[in-house]
Amino acid sequence: MEFIKTSIRIFLRHRNVVNRQIMNKVHNTKITEESLPKERHYNKSIQNNPNKVDTLLNIKQTLSSLFETINPSEDLFLNIRNDIINKHLIPEKSVDLKILEACIMYDKFETAKFYFEYLKSKNYPMNNFILIKYLQVINARKIPISNDIQEDIINICNKIQKDYECLPTPILMTCVHALCLTSKWKTAIDLIKVNGTMEDITCATLSCIVLAAFKNGTPKIGFEFLEEIETNKDYVHGRKTIYNIYLNYYLQNKQEKLNDAIHKMFHFWKKLDVIPVKSVIDIFVDVCIKSGWEGHYVKISTDGQCSHCQNYLPSITLKNNFSKLSEAIISNIIIGEDIFQRTSPLEFKKFKSFIRKFQPFDIVVDGLNVALNKAQMMEHIVDKFTAEGKKVLIITRKHQYKVSKWMFNRDNVYVYFLQDITQDDPFILYATLASGNNSKFISIDQMRQHHHKLKKFNLHKDFIRWQFSHQYTWYYNNVTKMSTLIEPISYDSFMHNQNGHWHIPYNDSLKQRHTPSKTWVCLRCPKK
Numbered sequence: 274m275e276f277i278k279t280s281i282r283i284f285l286r287h288r289n290v291v292n293r294q295i296m297n298k299v300h301n302t303k304i305t306e307e308s309l310p311k312e313r314h315y316n317k318s319i320q321n322n323p324n325k326v327d328t329l330l331n332i333k334q335t336l337s338s339l340f341e342t343i344n345p346s347e348d349l350f351l352n353i354r355n356d357i358i359n360k361h362l363i364p365e366k367s368v369d370l371k372i373l374e375a376c377i378m379y380d381k382f383e384t385a386k387f388y389f390e391y392l393k394s395k396n397y398p399m400n401n402f403i404l405i406k407y408l409q410v411i412n413a414r415k416i417p418i419s420n421d422i423q424e425d426i427i428n429i430c431n432k433i434q435k436d437y438e439c440l441p442t443p444i445l446m447t448c449v450h451a452l453c454l455t456s457k458w459k460t461a462i463d464l465i466k467v468n469g470t471m472e473d474i475t476c477a478t479l480s481c482i483v484l485a486a487f488k489n490g491t492p493k494i495g496f497e498f499l500e501e502i503e504t505n506k507d508y509v510h511g512r513k514t515i516y517n518i519y520l521n522y523y524l525q526n527k528q529e530k531l532n533d534a535i536h537k538m539f540h541f542w543k544k545l546d547v548i549p550v551k552s553v554i555d556i557f558v559d560v561c562i563k564s565g566w567e568g569h570y571v572k573i574s575t576d577g578q579c580s581h582c583q584n585y586l587p588s589i590t591l592k593n594n595f596s597k598l599s600e601a602i603i604s605n606i607i608i609g610e611d612i613f614q615r616t617s618p619l620e621f622k623k624f625k626s627f628i629r630k631f632q633p634f635d636i637v638v639d640g641l642n643v644a645l646n647k648a649q650m651m652e653h654i655v656d657k658f659t660a661e662g663k664k665v666l667i668i669t670r671k672h673q674y675k676v677s678k679w680m681f682n683r684d685n686v687y688v689y690f691l692q693d694i695t696q697d698d699p700f701i702l703y704a705t706l707a708s709g710n711n712s713k714f715i716s717i718d719q720m721r722q723h724h725h726k727l728k729k730f731n732l733h734k735d736f737i738r739w740q741f742s743h744q745y746t747w748y749y750n751n752v753t754k755m756s757t758l759i760e761p762i763s764y765d766s767f768m769h770n771q772n773g774h775w776h777i778p779y780n781d782s783l784k785q786r787h788t789p790s791k792t793w794v795c796l797r798c799p800k801k
Contacts, residue, residue: 335353347394350391405433490526512550576763582772590738701716
């Protein structure tokens, strides 16, 4: 059931025109990445509107007795409603919305629920803005989702859908998040299909659907939406809740299929080159060990050997062969649409002529990168590689001419000077790729922008593997005051299964990394 890959991509390519006045009035609601979103996510538009904040601050004193009451009475609701209308000159058509906004602003979600029930019981007219605000209260997940509340969600979403030819994006996201809390969670997918576009669907919204699918034992849908997050979104937060829900479903309902479910998730990670964060891998290690698996946090040696099981990780291989990867990167990224925003046609033409004349180079050095680190680092690099008989190209800037003159008389060393304003990344990559698969480069630049651009060509995974196996970096030791060159790795630094052992890299922080992971686990499932 390819909901995301087919239905949404094919039928929702073009954004529908929405009413801008409505979008300005309705507050954008987002479920945060964890299961209990912080209240500020629901008040973003309120906090950005000084007049609205002032109004809510003014009525706070009047609402204090309501906020302090655990189970407010109908008379209290009526008196406060009338006081706000009369004392604060809030129009009757707006008073209910203001009260709900104040409840959200001051984290009084239970009070908001009681107030909505009061309005419903007294048949007060409730426009869509009030109904949407109540959905935001529910989406905060600070009140229990009873059967009655589920029924409210479904009825409200049905009414709102009927009132709009096309739901504005903020309203759509609010409805989807709320529907995912109900037994009718699959209707959220239909709602997106009818009203949304891929640009509209945030990772937080996709995560809501994934959570609902895993919680309700429909992993196929969950994996489809999770794949959309992993392949198309720069999203590293909030995984812990998703994987907790996934594992808990099998722990509570299908214990006998738990091991198969774990293997399925690991194969999913392997397919997409997912590197989970530590909080996620800790969950899996804990569940695996309690289920009879053998699990260890391990080190991987420079040649790819696991410190526990002694298996070697496989060597890096590119799914596309090097020539195809090189051609694609040079034509689409290095000489892409914006190359001449970073240099001039004449400068790049001269550089290509220079490369054709003197290639291949064994080592291409980001000269400015190295010079900004430590002066002696460049001398160390030149000495090391020329002693090994390597042909070295140093790409630097014209303002570095004087400090680079000492290299002119060194055998097998070539120096190329770019204009001072020229971005040097494309030149470094071009020289390295044009010199063949055996050529390597030296830089601490992680090339993040190139990873992002290559995603649309489905080449970013190959580029990362090529980068890991061809890029030298270094680190500076504050104690010894020395810089140490770090060689490229020879093993594939993504997860693998060797001889029944899963080797899984993980990140020790939420920050996305563009260097090989140094933290790993080794897991082995007991034989049946």
